[in-house]
Amino acid sequence: MALLLAQIAALVRKDVLTELRARESITAMLAFSVMALVMFNFAFRLRVDDFRPLVPAVLWVTLIFAGTLGLSRTLSAEQVNQCLDALLLAPLDRSAIFVAKAMTNLLFMLLTATVVLPLMAILFGEALIQPGIVLVLISGVVGYAGAGTLIATMAISTRAREVFLPILLFPLVLPLLVASVIATAGFLDQLPFEDFGSWVGVQLAFIVLFWSAGVLLFEYLVES
Amino acid sequence: MLIAENLSLFFGVRPVLRGVSLGVRRGEWVVVLGANGAGKTTLLRVIATLLRPAGGRLELNGVDALTHPARVRAQLGMVSHQPLIYPDLTASENLRFFGRLYGLSGAQLEQRVEHALREVGLWTRRHDRARAFSRGMTQRLSIARAMLHNPDLLLLDEPFTGLDQHSATTLAAMLRDLVAQGRAVLMTTHELGRGLDGVTRALLLKGGRIEAELREHITPEALTALLD
Numbered sequence: 001m002a003l004l005l006a007q008i009a010a011l012v013r014k015d016v017l018t019e020l021r022a023r024e025s026i027t028a029m030l031a032f033s034v035m036a037l038v039m040f041n042f043a044f045r046l047r048v049d050d051f052r053p054l055v056p057a058v059l060w061v062t063l064i065f066a067g068t069l070g071l072s073r074t075l076s077a078e079q080v081n082q083c084l085d086a087l088l089l090a091p092l093d094r095s096a097i098f099v100a101k102a103m104t105n106l107l108f109m110l111l112t113a114t115v116v117l118p119l120m121a122i123l124f125g126e127a128l129i130q131p132g133i134v135l136v137l138i139s140g141v142v143g144y145a146g147a148g149t150l151i152a153t154m155a156i157s158t159r160a161r162e163v164f165l166p167i168l169l170f171p172l173v174l175p176l177l178v179a180s181v182i183a184t185a186g187f188l189d190q191l192p193f194e195d196f197g198s199w200v201g202v203q204l205a206f207i208v209l210f211w212s213a214g215v216l217l218f219e220y221l222v223e224s
Numbered sequence: 225m226l227i228a229e230n231l232s233l234f235f236g237v238r239p240v241l242r243g244v245s246l247g248v249r250r251g252e253w254v255v256v257l258g259a260n261g262a263g264k265t266t267l268l269r270v271i272a273t274l275l276r277p278a279g280g281r282l283e284l285n286g287v288d289a290l291t292h293p294a295r296v297r298a299q300l301g302m303v304s305h306q307p308l309i310y311p312d313l314t315a316s317e318n319l320r321f322f323g324r325l326y327g328l329s330g331a332q333l334e335q336r337v338e339h340a341l342r343e344v345g346l347w348t349r350r351h352d353r354a355r356a357f358s359r360g361m362t363q364r365l366s367i368a369r370a371m372l373h374n375p376d377l378l379l380l381d382e383p384f385t386g387l388d389q390h391s392a393t394t395l396a397a398m399l400r401d402l403v404a405q406g407r408a409v410l411m412t413t414h415e416l417g418r419g420l421d422g423v424t425r426a427l428l429l430k431g432g433r434i435e436a437e438l439r440e441h442i443t444p445e446a447l448t449a450l451l452d
Contacts, residue, residue: 091327
């Protein structure tokens with residue numbers, strides 16, 4: 001178990017170090033998020049007086065689209081010099097590669113969220129930085145990182161993976177998007193938790209489902 | 225050490241390996257020859273457990289590769305067409321990373337990294353990113369990666385391709401040293417003119433089958449005759 005954790009830590013560390021050097025995913029995710037929020041803000045100000053009902057949807061659509069930019073790099077970065085083969089040659093449980101990749105994606109998305117959330121709070125003038133919303137955001141991003149990494153793995157062997165990834169991923173994460181938007185709105189509108197708590201449950205179920213599926217299916221997906 | 229019996233593999237309905245059987249013992253350097261598309265790379269990938277054969281038996285040091293692939297992977301190293309090296313990491317960062325995947329850590333890891341980099345003559349360039357390396361240096365780093373965990377069997381797929389004469393000579397000398405240390409080398413090549421001094425056996429792969437074998441007098445001329 002200690003070896004497995006050390007291998008996962010090595011994989012995550014390598015991905016973070018590579019990203020710090022190349023700055024391909026994070027830069028794209030942050031730039032996209034900021035641009036999207038600014039454009040949403042300008043567009044809404046032309047016709048909308050009350051932003052609040054729109055804010056949860058804007059937050060999640062921005063995060064999901066930005067996350068896709070990072071996801072598409074998840075395994076394609078391993079195709080440079082065919083490094084994926086080197087990972088598959090190592091004597092490690094291949095599900096460790098999935099867990100490490102999903103954790104790296106989670107890390108990058110959380111980093112993006114730490115910029116998106118305060119920026120939205122400023123642009124839209126809403127109290128978004130509160131414990132409930134932060135928890136909903138973390139669980140939503142954990143679920144999205146699991147599902148996204150799994151689908152990105154499936155897309156890796158396709159020729160048009162940049163197109164294939166969102167086409168397959170977005171319909172799949174629709175339940176997560178709905179749950180996250182409703183739960184975020186619940187905390188934003190200070191509704192009783194009983195009114196929207198079941199949607200947090202949907203988020204948690206999504207996490208269990210897709211992280212388990214990734215762990216179980218990753219080896220089969222990379223071999224095929 | 226390595227026993228492969230009756231290995232078969234299909235890409236779709238097309239047979240790529242048709243009942244390939246071969247054995248490699250410690251201290252042997254076996255070269256697999258064949259024209260493009262003969263199945264050389266596929267054979268190495270099957271032995272490396274990167275591809276699962278449709279049929280047959282594969283064992284390394286008595287461990288069944290089909291039921292315990294991870295245990296087999298721990299005992300082999302592979303140098304492929306591609307270097308399998310991260311270009312944005314330095315030479316030592318690359319080796320440290322792969323060493324950790326093989327369960328190395330602490331002082332042992334640092335010692336192995338230093339030893340491997342000195343062996344391939346890249347110790348003075350250890351802080352340089354792999355992106356800045358020439359083809360020959362990248363290939364040497366790739367060999368250091370493959371040897372880092374002291375594997376019993378080294379698989380090399382066309383290792384001399386793209387190397388200048390000096391790098392090819394250095395690589396051949398390294399392989400001879402490894403074989404002298406009791407390790408086994410299984411290599412594919414279609415370059416018969418260089419780097420094959422020290423080869424102990426040559427196999428001809430044709431149409432997914434081992435068609436011929438050469439056990440002595442392995443000269444470029446004999447290999448050319450075998451290939452023809």
